[in-house]
Amino acid sequence: MKFETYSSSRESCCDREACAPVLSASDLSLFYGRKAAFRGVNLDIHEGCITALVGPSGCGKSSFLQSLNRLTDLIPACRIEGTVTCCGKDIHEPATDLIALRRRVGLIFQKPSPLPFSIRRNLDFPLREHGFTDRGEREAKMESALRDVCLWDEVKERLDSPATSLSGGQQQRLCIARALALEPQVLLLDEPCSALDPISSGAVEDLIADLRNRFTVVVVTHNLAQARRIADDVAFFWVKENAGRLIEHGPAEAIFSDPENELTRAYIAGLRG
C-alpha cells in the first residue's frame, strides 16, 4: 500500500459529517508488556480540524499519539490491538510503507528534539532523504517552512550554527518547521508547549492555530485554556481500571459548555486531575 504525498490544493473542511476522517482509531488498545497504556479507544480525526487530547498524566495520550504513525514500533515490548486507518487504509497492514506513513503523519515530541546538526542540515537532511535531490528546491522549502513558523528572520543569518544553540522555543519551532517542510497531511504534537516559557509557549500556540485548515492537527495539552482557545474537537482521556480510556469526545464547544460525563465535567471545572 502506498500513501501518496499530500497535495496542498485542498478545500478546508472542518465539517464533521461531510468528509471521511483522515485518521480513525477503532477499538484501539496498546500494551507495554502486560500493562495496558490505553484500552478500547474509538476516535476519528477530522480533516483540517485541530483535535486536542486532554487528560491527566499517565492516561496514555502520548502513547495514543505515537500509535497513530506507528512510532510505537520502536519500543520492542509494545503491542497494539485494534485498528488505525489513515484515509481508509489500515496502517498495520504488512504492506504499509512506514516511511510514507510517517511523512504523511508527522509527529512533534514534547521535548524539543533538534538533531545534532546545524540549523540548515536539520531541515535539509530529512528533505534529502525523502528524495528531494535538487538543492535549490530544498533551500526554497527550508525557507518557506522557517517562515511558516516565524523563525526565518531569527535564524537566516546563522543557518550554519548548531541547532542546539537556539533557545527552547526556537528549537521547538525548528522541529515544527522540519516536519512542515515534508508537507505532511496530519501533524501530531505531544504537549508542544509544556517545556517552554510562557512567551515561547504563546508563539507556538499561535502557530498551531495558524495551521488550522492547512493541516490536520492533533495536539496533546495539559492546558485546558489553551485547548479551549485553539481546538475544534476535544477528546478527554482518563485512567480507569489501570488503563487509559477515552471518556468523551466531540466538538470543543459542546465538551466545554455541556459535557455529558461526570468525570469530564469535574476535570473541566478543575476539580480533579
Next chain:
Amino acid sequence: MKSLIHRQRKPADAFAAVILWVMAMAVSFVFVWIVFSIVAGGLSSISREFLTKPPEFSGRSGGISTVLVSTAVILMICLGAAVPLGIATALFLSEFTGNDEWFGRLVRRSLDVLAGVPSIVFGLFGSVFFCRVLGMGYSLIAGGLTLACMVLPIFIRSAEAGLRAVPEEYRSTAAALGISRRAVIFRLILPAAVPGLISGLILSLGRAAAETAALLYTSGYVDRMPESVFDSGRSLTVHIYDLAMNVPGGNSHAYGSALVLVVLLLIINGAATWIGEHGLRRRLIRS
C-alpha cells in the same frame, strides 16, 4: 544542636584521607619512575640514524628502520581487519539486538570472555590458524590478523558502548520524520558516535602496538626489511624483547626502542583524539 554540616571531622576520616593520598602517590611514583627510566636509558640511543638505518649485529648497533616498517604494516593490517568487522558487529549489537535478547547476550558474553583471554593464547591460535591452516607462514599478515582477533573484543565492546551512548531521542526523532533505518544509522548514529569509536580505536591500537607474545610465533622475528605482507617481520615489541633477553650488550638499544614505542603510542593517542574532535565532529555539524 549543632548542624550536621558543621560537625567536626572524625579522626577516622583524616586517617582514610592519608591512606588514599599515599596510595595515589605510590601509583604516580611508579608511572613517573617507568617513564623516567625509559627516557634516561633510551635518550642516548636516539638519533637520526637510529630511526633510518636497519639493525646491525642483531640490533646492538645500527637502527630500527626495518622494525618500524614491520610494526606499521602489522598495525595497519590489524586495523584494516578489525575496524570494519568491529563496527559492523557493534552496530548489530546496538541497533539490531535488544539489551536482553538471548543472541545479543550470547555474543556479548563471548566477547567479554575473549577479551580476558591471555594474548599468548591468541598467538597460539594465530600460528595454527593463519600460519598453518591458511598457509600464511610466519608473516606480517598472519601477525596483523592475529592482533585483529585479539583486539576485536575490546574494540567491539567499546564501539557498542559509543553507539549506545547516542541518545535514543535521535533515533525516535529521525523515525518520526520518516527517515529510513539505513540513513539513520549511516548519517546520524555513526557520525554521532565518532568520539566513542575513536576512543575504542585508541584502546585497541594501544593494545596492538604493545603486544609481543601473540606476534612471536605469528609474524616471527626476522629483522630484514619486509618485501611483502607475506614476509616475516619484527615488531618493535619483539625487537625490545629480543634485545633485552637474547642479545648481550643490547640493553641501550632496547631502551631506545622502548622510548620510540612510548612516543609512538602517545602520538597515536593524540592524533586519534584530534581527528575525532576536530575533523569528524566538525564535518558532522556542517555538511
